[in-house]
Structures are given as structure tokens and as C-alpha cells.
Amino acid sequence: MIVLLAFTLIPSCDVEDDPYLVPEGKPGPGPDPTEKVRKLLLEEFTGHTCVNCPEGAMLAHDLKNQYGEQLILMSIHAGAFAEPSTAPYTADYRTQAGNDLNAYYNVLFYPSAMINRTKYNSQYALFTGVWQDAIEALINLPPDAHIDLSLEYEAITRTLTGNVSVEFLNDFTCDFNICFYLLESGIISAQKNDNSSVGTVPEILDYEHNHMLRDAYNGAWGTEIAAGGVSAGQVETTTFTMTLHDGWNQENCAIVAFVYNATTKEVVQAEEKEVM
Amino acid sequence: MKKIIIIGLLLGMIFPLRGISQSFLENGQVHGNFQIDGAYYGEDSKLGITDSSLNGKYFRMNAFGNIAYTNGNFEAGLRFEAYLPPLAGFDPAYEGAGIPYYYVKYKWDKLELTAGNFYEQFGNGLILRAYEEWQLGYDNSIRGFRAKFQPVTGLTLTGLIGTQRYYWEPYQEGNRGIVRGFDADLYLNDLLPFLKGSKTQITLGGSFVSKYEKASKKTISRDSIQDTVVTKYIFSYKIPENVAAYAGRMNLTHGGFNLTAEYAYKINDPSEFNDYIYKEGQALFLSMSYATKGLGISLSGKRTDNMSFKSKRAEIGNVLDINYLPPLTKQHTYSLATIYPYATQPLGEMGIQGQIMYTIPKKSALGGKYGTQIELNYSNIRSIKKEQVSADIPIDSTGTKGYKSPFFTLGDERYYEDFDIVITKKFSSKWKAIVSYINQLYNIAVVEGHAGDPKVHANIGILDITYKITPTKSLRMEAQGLFTDQDRGSWAMGLLEFNIAPKWFFTVMDEYNYSNPDEEMQLHYYSGNIAYVEGATRISIGYGRQREGLLCVGGVCRQVPAANGFNITISSQF
Secondary structure, eight states, X not given: OHXXXXXXXXXXXXXXXXXXXXXXXXXXXXXXXXXXXXXXXEEEEEOTTOTTHHHHHHHHHHHHHHHGGGEEEEEEEOSGXXXXXXXXXXXXXXXXXXXXXXXXXXXXXXXXXXXXXXXXXXXSSBOGGGHHXXXXXXXXXXXSEEEEEEEEEETTTTEEEEEEEEEEOSOBOSOEEEEEXXXXXXXXXXXXXXXXXXXXXXXXXXXXXXXXXXEETTOTTOEEEEOSOBOTTOXXXXXXXEEOOTTSOGGGEEEEEEEEETTTOOEEEEEEEEOO | OHHHHHHHHHHHHHSOGGGOOHHHHHTOEEEEEEEEXXXXXXXXXXXXXXXXXXXXXXXXXXXXXXEEEEETTEEEEEEEEEESSOOTTSOGGXXXXXXXXXXXXXXXXXXXXXXXXXXXXXXXXXXXXXXXXXXXXXXXXXXXEXXXXXXXXXXEEEEEEEEEOOTTOOOOBTTBOEEEEEEEXXXXXXHOGGGTTOSEEEEEEEEEEEEEOOOOOXXXXXXXXXXXXXXXXEEEEOOOSEEEEEEEEEEEEETTEEEEEEEEEEOOOOOTTTTSOOOOEEEEEEEEEEEETTXXXXXXXXXXXXXXOBSSTTOOSSSOBOOOOOOOSOOOOSGGGGSSOOOOOTTEEEEEEEEEEEEEOTTBTTTBTTOEXXXXXXXXXXXXXXXXXXXXXXXXXXXXXOOBOOTTOEEEEEXXXXXXXXXXXXXXXXXXXXXXXXXXXXXXXXXXXXXXXXXXXXXXXXXEEEEESSSSEEEEEEEEEEEOSSTTOOEEEEEEEEEETXXXXXXXEEEEOTTOSSGGGOOEEEEEEEEEEETTEEEEEEEEEEOOEEEEETTEEEEEOOEEEEEEEEEEEO
């Protein structure tokens, strides 16, 4: 056995030649707006004193470049690295919904991300090395639902009204909940960093925080949209109205609506729309 | 149940059922050990521990039980573990209970076969070391087959194949790789007639390890700018599915003198840990020592360059390491000396360590009636020098060779420096003292990821005095001080330990962070502990507050969170 093993080891070397990156072409044009495709939600847990998080955000952004509209990003500031600290880290970007998710999914390292709140290799909160693997495991699956989301924003009262229609594309026996999360991008604020290819080390004072979870209209766990199972073709509608905080820039805000299996908590479908 | 069936089948391969006789069971021996570590955590507002952060998990427990059966050349065993849930600071992915380790082994005249889980090391571990460290929550055992063959005296050949432990995850293609290894160890004094009986003993060795891991899609987008028009392109990484490493070593002993050298080389191994660069890895380890009565001197040096070697390329945690890189730093045991422990940097470091141990003879003027032991240690670890592979490729750029590194050039960054002197003296049959001074430099930005924080310069003084009240009762006192202007500031520590040999041990201790720059964190970390020992059984109960820190064993570290509460440990062996 030892001799056989010795001989099998000899060819066990894959030495790669430069160039190490093989061109695959440009990203695809993305789905037709009327086309029903599965869209995945990437919820990244982060914090402004987390030195590895800018690299995680850069990876998430790079995945967005590749998967386009099929990947929706969300940045959740929670945990010890999101706590306000001494200047210039006095801001508090935590939310009740983010804290609830951080605790429920037992997030212990940052950055980590959930992909559709679906376990990959028995874990919910995944480290950066497997984000693309987890996305690839789901992205090409046919959709189970389709979300139509329309928004109206009234500038004087800062009131945002949303109309949502959810069409289920398959039969299910479970209940479904729907969540409406408000995100804001373009927030300039300090961020610790230890990767010089991302920005200045040890901190980026004018770091641009994007896709930041600002509020969950109906809480971290949303509200019921379908109970006792659904049939293929069944359509459920709902509306919501929320007021944007004065400190949020409505031009950089977006709503993410997603439907999830109330038993497993796995996201079934997601949709994103800018406020303006 | 599944594992018991597997063990049964493995037994059946070696011993057909009709061959098992009453004598097989009668002549056998059963031995083992177990340990239970439990803790009940309480709230502590000063440490930021609240009911919410405890999340209902007030009582936590890590436990294991080893059992082995031996009968002549046959051995079988298993280890049961439970983390219900894991103690604070241990990876929550271990939560659960089961049998992660089981094996059968049989040794014939020249051949030993193991089926199941095993631990193994080739040379100094530079390309393969599978081991377990309970305190760290570290276990990278290999599950598969191993054969050791000695065709002639002095030549040992080892071959192995298997998959490494990954929490409780059964192996599936894609969740980690397969490890194969081969090692040859030649003791020349047995093989070469002219060396037989010589005072000079020479051992040569060579090893080859390869991992196979199925490639998964890994892509990156890059911008191309032409006439102010930015176009995105997608590139996929070439992923080598078979990554190999090989090493050569020698060991020479002549009287009290010993020389060890090992060199390792790893082919391209792009991974999450090295940000997907394609540079080869190298490691060199050298050690010389001399020992005679009353004197021991050793000098070691090492260089590692891109030598993280894991059986899962996407993994960045303390799991699935195929190899082990010696730290070349002293493993301190006094508590304040362990506040700044060094964690080996697999991506690149160079270091030296020198140690001298001398016993001033007893009944001499300096040595006194009982003699005096002096120990000196010096460690210095630095970065390696990195240069661009070409002018247009920044160092460590993903998807490139990464960098080039002149082999004998030191890098500019100091990672760790440690000078310490320890003097141990017994004054009389009742009094004994240990005095120690340590000077440490600790690059907290590199070792703990505190980017931007200044290096910690610490001076540490330790006084350890034991007074034997009676032949069975003794009192031990420790006083320690760590003095620094960086990080959490200075500490003072006091400990009293009262022992009633051989069964009872009582300890009270306090560590006081008296000069923490945050006045609210100038806290006392107090604790009390009672231990009882009866034969091979030890029971210990304690209460107190534990400071946040790092626990390192052999350069591999685990974060220890701050905690408050009761703890209990029960251990025994049979």
C-alpha cells in the first residue's frame, strides 16, 4: 500500500502558469425586468471598527458587479465592532432589527454574511471565502416567487408608500412572512481597515458606507403574507407606509422587500427598489 | 451506532469472527481518561456581559472521554466529545456531542496498519502535523488509513490518506480536501555498518504531502478604462486541485551536541488565507543544542514564506491546517507573562531563539547549599522582505504571483521580541524562590489585528515564593507586575496558594489593571479555586472574573473572552 501511495503522490501537483486569471468576458446584461428570476439577498454583518470589514464590503461589491440585479446587498452594523467608540467612531449605525438578527443567528465573526438566510456547509453566517460558493449553490435555481414592488415618495412629509404584489410560482405548505427594510448608501464616516489595497491603513476617515440597514418597517421578522400554504399562481398583495428619518438622504435610499419561509426562515425571493 | 458498525467491520477485516476467542478478550487491557470542563456564566456590567449577550446559555460544558482496548499487537479506541454548548471562546460550530475519533490498529513484525482516525507528524511538522490540543479546542485529526513499514532496521516508511476533522461535518466532496502523505525516515547508524555503535548518530528524512480539493468557481471583476469609458470584465481564477509540498530533514547527535535542520517547499496554493496569490511556499527550520550536566544551550532559527497549508482553500479559521510551523518563542506560564503571547504568522516571518540553562553547583558560594538554576531566553521574530514581482503589480495582488522575497533578507516589521531571565533558588528545606524578569515587544497590530495600535513594550517582574510549613502543608505566594504605556496599560497580580499534599489545593488570585487608559476598565479580575486530588482523579471548583485575552499553545491561539462566574473541572484516568 505504501509503494502504491508513493506512486500516486508523484503526479499530485497542479502547477499553474501565469496568467492566473482567465478572462470570462463581460457580465451578462441582467434579466429582463419582466423576467422572473431568483434574486438572492446577501446580508453582511459589519462594524466601523472591524479592520477586515472593508475587504468584505469590497468582495460583496465585486460579487454584485458579477451577478448584477440577481444579487441584493445589505450591510448590517451589529455586534461589538459596530458599537460607538471614541472619535471618529462615535456614530451608531446599529438598528434593533440588525441586533435581533445578529443575536438570533449567533454571529461571532466579522465580516460574515448570510446568503438568503440559508445554511451553507451547516452554517448561516459565512466567512468571505465561501460567499461565492453559497451564491453559486442558489443563483441558478428557478424562482419560487416573484415580487412586484412600487414606491411613491412624498418629499414634504418624507413619507414613503410601497405597494407590493407577491406571486408564488410553486405549491407550498408553509406560512410566509414579508419584510420591508430601508437601506441607505453614500454615508461618509470613519472605518477601520487593515488592507492597503482597499484603502488607507489603519483607518479610512472618509469611507463610503453603502447598503446600510437603517430601519425595518415591520421589524426584523416582518409580518405574515400567506398562511396555511400557497398554490402556484397565488398572488398576495400588501402595502406599507413609513416616514424617512430627517438624517437620511432619500436620494440614496432603497427599499428591500423579501419573502421568507416562516418555518425555516429561508428567503424565497427578494426585490430592491430605489426611493427616488 | 453507525460508528460502532464501522469499528466492527474494521475489526472483522483483521480478525474474522470465527478467529476471536475467549483468550482475545481475557488478555486485553482497557484504559482511558476523561475530562469535564463546565462553567456557569453570570452578568457583569463592567465587562459588558448582559443577559442579552449570554442569550440564555448560562451553563456551558466541554467534555471528552477516551477509551482504548489493547491486546498484544492489537489496539482499538474511540473518543466521545460533548460541547453542550461550548465554553465561551470556543468555536460555536463544535456545539453538539458525538464520537469524532475512533480507530483500530494492528502491528505485525514490520508493518503497522491504522484504520480510522489518527494523529501523525512528519519531521518538525512543516508539511504535516495532525494533533489535538484540548485547551485550544484544536483538533485536525486525519480519518482514513495509515501504514508504517520497516523493511529493514533503521528505515521507516509511512503512508497515509484521509480527510481532516472539520467540526462535526462528515466528508463531502466540496466541503474540504483529501490529504495524502508519504514519509521516509532513515536512521543511518542502523543502515550503515561503519556507523554502528558510533557516538555520532545521524537521521535523514524526506516527506511528500499532497491535498486534493475540487475546484469551485472563483471569479473577480476588473475595470478596463479606454478613452474614459469604463468596462467591467470578469475573470476566473485558475484553481489547482492538487497542491503538493515536500520536505527534507536531517538530525545529527554527537554526545551532548545536537543539530536539526529541515527545509520544506510547497507549490502554488492560492487560498482565502493568502488572498489567492500563486507564490510557492518555503520554510526552513534550524536548531542546535548542547547539553551536559548543569548546562544546556540551544539556538534555533526559522524562516517561513507563504506556508499556510489547509485542506480547504476557503477556510481562514483555526481548522483544517495540514501543517504546523514552530513558533520559536517561550511558552510562558506565569499569568501576566501570557497577556501578550505570540501567534505564528504562516504568511511569512523570520526568527531566532536562544536559550541557556545553567545550574550553579550546590555548595558553591553562588549556588548555595542546594544549587541555583539560571535560565536565559531570547526570541526575535520579524517579517520577511517582500518586493514587487513587476513594477505594475502591487505586492500581494490577488490573482498574481504576489511578491518575491530574498531568502536571507529580514523584513522591516518587528513582530515579537522577548528577553527573559529566570533564577530558581532553594534557600532551605522550607524556603524556595523563583525570580523572573521579562522584557517583551509585541506587535499587537499584526498578531491581534488591532490595525494602527502601537507596538506594546512591556517589562514584567515575577516573584514566586514557596514556604513549606510542614512536609505536607505549603504556602505559595506570587507577586507579578506588568508595566507598559500601551494597550490596556499596566497590571499588578497577587496569588496565594495553600496546599495540603497530596489532596487539597486552595488558591486565591487577583489581577488588577490599575493603569488602563479607560478608568472604567481599571478592574480587578479576582478568582478563588479549590482542587481535590485522589489518585488519578482531580476535581476543581472556582469562581471569579476572567480577563479577555489570547490563549496560545505552540503558536496557535484562541481568543478568550472576558467572563464572570463559576467553573468546574473533573478529570480522571484508568
